[in-house]
Amino acid sequence: MGEIGQYWNPLLDTSKLNLDAHWMPFTASRAFKASPRMIVGGDGHYFTTDDGRRVFDSLSGLWCTGAGHNIAPINEAIAAQLSKLDFAPSFQFGHPLSFQLAERLGELMPGKLNRVFFTNSGSETADTSLKIARAYWRAVGRPEKTKLIGRAKGYHGVNFGGMSLGGIGPNRKQFGLGVEADHLPSTLLPENAFAQGMPQYGEHLANYLEHIIAVNDASNIAAVLVEPMSGSGGVVVPPQGYLERLREICTQHEILLIFDEVITGLGRSGAATAAEKLNVIPDIINLAKQLTNGLIPMGAVMLREDIHAAFMSDDLPAHGIELPHGYTYSAHPIAAAAAMATLDYMEDRNLFAQANDRAELLQRLIHDLKGTRNVVDIRNFGLAGAIQLAPRDSDPTVRPYEAGIALWQKDNYVRWGGDTLQFGPPFDSTDAELEQLFVQVGEVLESID
Numbered sequence: 001m002g003e004i005g006q007y008w009n010p011l012l013d014t015s016k017l018n019l020d021a022h023w024m025p026f027t028a029s030r031a032f033k034a035s036p037r038m039i040v041g042g043d044g045h046y047f048t049t050d051d052g053r054r055v056f057d058s059l060s061g062l063w064c065t066g067a068g069h070n071i072a073p074i075n076e077a078i079a080a081q082l083s084k085l086d087f088a089p090s091f092q093f094g095h096p097l098s099f100q101l102a103e104r105l106g107e108l109m110p111g112k113l114n115r116v117f118f119t120n121s122g123s124e125t126a127d128t129s130l131k132i133a134r135a136y137w138r139a140v141g142r143p144e145k146t147k148l149i150g151r152a153k154g155y156h157g158v159n160f161g162g163m164s165l166g167g168i169g170p171n172r173k174q175f176g177l178g179v180e181a182d183h184l185p186s187t188l189l190p191e192n193a194f195a196q197g198m199p200q201y202g203e204h205l206a207n208y209l210e211h212i213i214a215v216n217d218a219s220n221i222a223a224v225l226v227e228p229m230s231g232s233g234g235v236v237v238p239p240q241g242y243l244e245r246l247r248e249i250c251t252q253h254e255i256l257l258i259f260d261e262v263i264t265g266l267g268r269s270g271a272a273t274a275a276e277k278l279n280v281i282p283d284i285i286n287l288a289k290q291l292t293n294g295l296i297p298m299g300a301v302m303l304r305e306d307i308h309a310a311f312m313s314d315d316l317p318a319h320g321i322e323l324p325h326g327y328t329y330s331a332h333p334i335a336a337a338a339a340m341a342t343l344d345y346m347e348d349r350n351l352f353a354q355a356n357d358r359a360e361l362l363q364r365l366i367h368d369l370k371g372t373r374n375v376v377d378i379r380n381f382g383l384a385g386a387i388q389l390a391p392r393d394s395d396p397t398v399r400p401y402e403a404g405i406a407l408w409q410k411d412n413y414v415r416w417g418g419d420t421l422q423f424g425p426p427f428d429s430t431d432a433e434l435e436q437l438f439v440q441v442g443e444v445l446e447s448i449d
Ligand SMILES: Cc1ncc(COP(=O)(O)O)c(C=O)c1O
Pocket: 120, 121, 122, 123, 124, 126, 155, 156, 157, 158, 227, 231, 232, 260, 261, 262, 263, 288, 289
């Protein structure tokens, strides 16, 4: 048996690591391997790099560690769970913690979205929600309702369903035929450049759904899947009235409305969900990321009670499986313990409210950068923001890349994606942390051609 910590040696000379074998996700691998950015520690709002620097984590990992790093009560809950129950078969058997977690999550959701199907990531959550939507319509005797609708610039992870409904071209183009899907237009309008929070103009874009319905007929359409605010697309913010209008059309035509709240859920929007914050209640809400504060992979599809009930028919023999779907690691006991401890921690510290409070400061600081070199738009929603940069030599991705690298060298981890820099700092970031971050962002942007 190996010694505790045998795989973790903080004194390891990372320059001697062989980087060849690991094919990294969503990474410019050749550039990374030529000049690696190695993180060897995380505590509070900061990472430690292999050259001993403290780096501010301005995206909460990948939008997932909003409570910060190295949170003792969450770590302890995971450690304690390991020696009590490390794994339980998720098919045909259960363990108490997942039922407690499910009930608790249901209480945090608006409407009656209190039934839960557990997954292990945002991507699995997206595909699970789409499969449940189609299976639901079969269960209620309308099997022809199969068509799925996403949105341009949307992101629902990388599995075939989520990829197909997603609308970020570069994420789709290498992978051939996906699941058949139509797309609503993006809500990113040039008229709304530099709008603070939710833009006033653009509600009418929801009406495009009526066009899709006219072409396909609602009797063939299962669901619409959108993020209330699209983080990966570059903090694409819904115009005022837009989500309400989508809700109205979906209700009128009996189409399920699914909110992908993998980023906005559990604090980022300044409330338990963006649905609650905006008072637009979908039929299904997808969660992941913040559910375990990023420590252990876990996702959850939150369903309205009656959608779940439609599957629990007496027509099926008692031993019949109502939904032949699930993952070996669905409701994993370690993930469930991490989620319970995360929810406790966020509740004890009032972190949703803190995120809501910090959102105002973020809005002010990020919009102060209007007029900075190459900045063509700035957007914000909840404790999230993005700065869009002009293309150079018709390449929209080069300036964000260069800015992200320069910020890393100035002790800030800032995510670059597409034509934007993206920000989703810890829920309890201090004034000084946010002020310093955006001062440095401004300086770096001025220094880039
Ligand atoms: C809205 C949304 N859905 C789904 C996903 C995919 O999550 P994962 O990377 O955990 O599969 C993401 C990830 O950024 C996301 O932002």
